[in-house]
Amino acid sequence: MLLRSTLCCAALLLVAACTARTGPGPAASASTMASTAADAEYARFTREYLDAYYAEHPVRATRLGLHLYDTRLPDLSAEAFQRRAQALHGWLARLERLDRSALTGDAVFDVRVLENALRAELLALEETREWQRDPMFYNGTIASGLSSLSQREFAPLEERMRGLMARMAGIPAVVASARANLRDVPKPWAEQALRDTRGTVGFLRTDLPKALEAQGLARVDGALRQEFSAALAKATAEVEGFARWQEQELLPKANGDFRLGKALFEKKLALEEHVELSAEQLRDINERAIREYQAWVAKEAARVDAWKSPVEVMDALVHDHPKAEELIPTARKQLEECQRFVLEKGLLTLPSERLPTVRETPPYARMGFASMDTPGPFETRATEAFYNITNVEPGWTEEQKSQHLTYFNHAGLLGITVHEAMPGHFVQLLYEVRIPTEVRKVFTPASVVEGWAHYVEQMMVDEGLGGGAPAVRLGQLRRALQRHARWHAGLSMHAFGESVEDAAKRYAEIAYFEPFPALREVQRGTFNPTYLYYALGRMQILKLREDYRRYLEVRGQTFSLRDFHDRFLRLGLPVSLARQALMPGDTGPSLE
Known part of the structure; x- marks a missing residue:
């Protein structure tokens, strides 16, 4: 992500x-x-x-x-x-x-x-109308507005502190708008918003001061520090009040329906991802892919233990994971290994050999399991990138902690590192400077961003990452099925009326997930209905790659994986348009 x-x-x-x-x-x-x-x-x-x-x-x-x-x-x-x-x-x-x-x-x-x-x-x-129904929108504005000024040192600390104070002064207006605008809020959205807002309170109390201290707060003029401290205290109190209002007034009344309905789901997908397929077509494509990937799982699982079912083999695989304190060091080591693999295999041109910083996900941003936090395409000074990994929460039960860590099984964590960093999102960041238009740098479809990162998970294993070990392939297949489980959850809930509970049960079956993380994933689907764009994008890129290979062969030209990857990343276009840029005159579908 x-x-x-x-x-x-x-x-x-x-x-x-x-x-x-x-x-x-x-x-x-x-x-x-x-x-x-x-x-x-x-x-x-x-x-x-x-x-x-x-x-x-x-x-x-x-x-x-x-x-x-x-x-x-x-x-x-x-x-x-x-x-x-x-x-x-x-x-x-x-x-x-x-x-x-x-x-x-x-x-x-x-x-x-x-x-x-x-x-x-x-x-x-x-x-x-998320602005009327989604309290996460308002907390997200506050959290992002402040973290975007405190996380990277793109300007002198004093200048950014003044910007922070100015934005803090605007928090009451954001909270007032939320109170005035929000109605018919779905309960899962209200629950997530409350968790997020409490995370923002923790960010204001702890993470923000620590970040500024690390950047030299002690050297800032005393009067400015005092002014900032007062503004921070006022902002913290305002967000705390916002959290209390959500808990005491918004959440008890949250009974809105989160479902888009079939027509809006199809319209949203067509406009945002340039994919014009009916809900029924999308369902058929996904179910076919699930069957194919589960058959692939059965084949690989038999290589591990022919006497056990795929579910049993996968269960053993996911329980082979690092301890909580080993997550970050293990990911750092895998990141370096993936970079060496890309260079040795010549899979694409790396514009730079620098790597992102691996860290635990900040508390205010713990929406998913892992993410890549990159600088904007026009940032020239503070160009750090952060590979975030969401570790266990202290307040969870031991069983919840254990289930959460199954997502970071050793083979799974390797795939996550490929997806988020090398050659996934981080490499996309390095290519942004080569994208030809300001338009494409500013707004990129999720099916390109997440589709590329998910595509390279499979491509890397296809090209030999893991040395052919069935555990590595099974890890990649599990993540593919996870994305197809998201496809099912978002589509089935929003277009076909399936309940959260039934979607979570089906999710666990498709992706070999434990119930607790499966439910968390499906809850995300209530407010991110088209998060099928991971698998959607992967399938589109795979089809484009093979169609482009045939296009070149017919013209007597040689296909190169490196060349295809370099060209695709430089385009920055939705796949349906990238097809026409790479293959002039193409009229074929991007997905079928």
């Missing part, structure tokens, strides 16, 4: 680069310069749109590495959301007047993505 913008609850969309430099975004490169009147008009449009986007989403701008709005939190009032929706209708009307047939170069692809981006945000504002 890529953590860069999850705390903001920002939509994963796309926009485009341009020529004129009027706002905080980077100037266009020569490859994006307008060559027709339509190109020039489109460039003006995207520049104006992006400038407006950054101003409307100041926390996202900070995460992207653009620091013009570091002192602001967004206006989350109902009136602000209504104004945003009206503005989006205006942007769309203007975009529809553009002569797309006269566009050239990158704009040919980006304009199609841009329309989806506008419509996807409008869908979120007017139809799914």
